[in-house]
Amino acid sequence: MTTEKTKWKEILEVLSVLQWVLTFLLLGVSCIILMVYLMFTSLWSLPTLYFIWLMKDWQTPEKGGRRTLFLRKWKVWEHLRDYFPIKLVKTAELNPNKNYILGCHPHGIMCAGGFACFSTESCGFAEAFPGMRSCLAVLAGLFKIPLFRDYIMAAGLYPVSKPSLTHLLSKSGKGNAVVIVIGGAAESLASSPGVNTVVMKQRKGFVRMALEFGADLVPVYLFGENELFRQVVFSDGSLGRRLQDLFKKIMGFAPCLFVGERFGWLPYRFPVTTVVGSPISVPKRVTPTEEEVDHYHKLYMEGLSKLFHEHKVSCGLSETHKLQII
Secondary structure (H helix, E strand, C coil): CCCHHHHHHHHHHHHHHHHHHHHHHHHHHHHHHHHHHCCCCCCHHHHHHHHHHHHHHHCCHHCCCCCCCCCCCCHHHHHHHCCEEEEEEEECCCCCCCCEEEECCCCCCCCHHHHHHCCCCCCCHHHHCHHHHHHHCCCHHHHCCHHHHHHHHHHHHCCHHHHHHHHHHHCCCCEEEEEECCHHHHHHCCCCCCEEEECCCCCCCCHHHHHHCEEEEEEEEEHHHEEEEEECCCCCHHHHHHHHHHHHHCCCCCCEEEEEEEECCCCCCCEEEECCCCCCCCCCCCCHHHHHHHHHHHHHHHHHHHHHHHHCCCCCCCCCCCCCCC
């Protein structure tokens, strides 16, 4: 009986991860194809009505979205968590009477650790940080895709745009933990097993936002995130890298050539530990100077490096592993 349960649990985990991977890779494109197809059928009125409504609803993602606790507590996310497994580690308290910007590193291929810990309730963020609300900010272009936008809004995702971040940090009350994957698409191209590289030396916009709204900065490191897929990494200047960079410049994200286990679709079963570091106190400056931005950016990089080295051994790395910040 125990064996049957174990096998059934493994099947549920695989199916849960598979739907997540397919959603990440194909759901957006599928929604576009479906809407275009329906326009040329007898059901043309459905997409027409949707697009009329969409014009009225266009700004909703940048005005707090439409998150639902039902989707965030979906049982599927618990199976996804257990597949790797993914866990959340708290190192310090977050004050629910303040707002925070959490910088999440590294991006990896699909940012499984960031999604599970901050866009679902499966890893216990609400219990670990009472009174706090995690808000994962992602590529703004995703909220322009019909139907797909409504799904990701329900999951509590937000555009990583200035109007959206301004709303979360100034018009949504206190207790907001706005999570930004700082390295973005550029960092995903550096994702590879055994590599601990973060892209942030020139990424200072999040620090400027923190200063403008007096939101404390919190470094977060996803140990194991880069181990989930094997990627073909093209060298700088090669044709493959130039094509990736061109695509990233046009579309906002980079196409990665990667492979996992089981027909290449599924990520490898490797533990991912999301470690939330200590807040870095940031004063409120309506118009921060470049010197202030540079100062707190440096403090943040030092805090991230300290977090990495303090927890790398307990999270499966050796003492010799280094964090490379580019």
